Amino acid sequence: MSAEKETPLKKVCIICAKGTIEDVYAALIMANGAVMEGIEAKLFFTFFGLDAITKKQMHKLHTGTVGNPAMRMPGGLPFPTILGMLPGVEAGVSAMMKSQMAALDIPPVDEFFELITAGGGEIYACKLAAEMFKLKKEDLSEHVKDIITVGQFYELAAGDHTQIIFT
């Protein structure tokens, strides 16, 4: 793409509030993509999105198998919601998602954080949600820079040519 570069984007602040594989990876891919392009990136995790940066949970992310009308069987047939309720199905579907992402060379969550922070991207946790889920700094990945308030998040988002993205 050779778009006009009159006002190139300088900074993106990405908010991830959900803890499913696809929600977390959407945020990670967008943040890493920004860093790769030389765009400053701040990634802010809140509510169930905190699972992605919680040491105990970050490698156990799942895809929800109920209430997702876009979910299909391998081969494209519809995936009945009632099937998604059976024990083990969610784990199986999640394992499959992860293996398909690995096949595309998409890194695991912690390695993704490494890529993002190596390029100067910053990872933050939401103070209110961390208090709600009784999480302390030491429960979180070492890539998390700080636990911050909404006000501090908006301070980080200050400046021209900044976008806030809520995944």
Added chain:
Amino acid sequence: MAQKEFAGQMIEVNEEGYFTKPEQWNQEVAGAVAREEGLELTEKHFAVLDYLRKRHFAGEALTIRSVGKSGVVDVKDFYALFPGAPLKKATKIAGIPKPTGCI
């Protein structure tokens, strides 16, 4: 197709300045492209450029992650050597096409 002069040689480039004939590349040309990007190349830069060219000619898709695992440079140093958008900048200086991946 446009032509551009680097280090006294006429190089075929596309509209974004990427070489369309990687075989026209050499170290002097690379130095001239780098200066245009505001960089002075060191041995470390050339080690990365050589690696990128090898992988490109082997038909592999280049990603920052794969460069970081190459043993030539880690991700942090890659960003430090080619500040801003390292993969885009380094492939331009290496005289190979701009990578198209999202990760």
